[in-house]
Amino acid sequence: MAMVTNSEITMLNNLKPYKNTWKVEVKVLRSWSQQSNYSGEDTFEFLLEDRMGTEMYCTCKRIFLARVKNLQVGQWKFLENFSVYPAIGMYxxxxxxxxxxxxxxxxxxxxxxTTCEVPSIDHNKESSSEDLPTSGSKRKEGDTDLNDMNSTSKKLCG
Incomplete structure (x- = not known):
């Protein structure tokens, strides 16, 4: 039985850890699998973006992979009923x-x-005065070596 959630869509920058019935509309920017020697459990990782250009990291244990099999790179999806935790760590x-x-x-x-309906966000421009600087806001150069689980080819609009 699926849990009924609020139909209100929340932007990623408004998510808080106090509930788990959020509904967001996101596009998958990247996806990859992560092997962990520490926990012994593989996970699937996603970098998500909402229509405002806010990016957020998402993780999924292998046992829940069937729940997110439709999250494919470059596609917009609704994601509901998830937990929100503080993002900790050096990277x-x-x-x-x-x-x-x-x-x-x-x-x-x-x-x-569709990608054509959302204004393009220039991720390479400098932060405006409205953006809050964070130590984790810049990606390492080596991040481009991560393999996507799905094809990253983009369809041209027009």
């Missing part, structure tokens, strides 16, 4: 102070948005 993939964790109740559904 964070986004400047967001929180990260998303997929749970047994998480749901991914199709969005009607």
């Amino acid at each position: 964070r993939l986004s400047g967001h102070i929180f990260k998303i964790s997929i749970t047994q109740c998480s749901i991914v559904t199709n969005s009607s948005l």
Whole structure:
């Protein structure tokens, strides 16, 4: 039985850890699998972006992979019912102070948005005075070596 959530869409910069019935509309920028010698459990990782250009890291344990199998690079999806935790560690993939964790109740559904409908965000420009600087806001150069789980080819609009 699927958990019924609020139909209100929340932007990534407004997520907080106090509840797990959020609904966000996101595009997957990157995805990869992560092997952990520490926990002995493989995870699948995602870098998500909302229509405002806010990026957020998302992690999914292998046992919940079926919940997010529709999260594909370059596609817009609705993601519901997930946990939000503080993003800790020396190397964070986004400047967001929180990260998303997929749970047994998480749901991914199709969005009607396409890449053509959302204004392009220049991720290489310098931060405006409205942006809060964070130590994790810049990615390491070696991050481009991560392999995507899905094809990263982009369809041209027009």
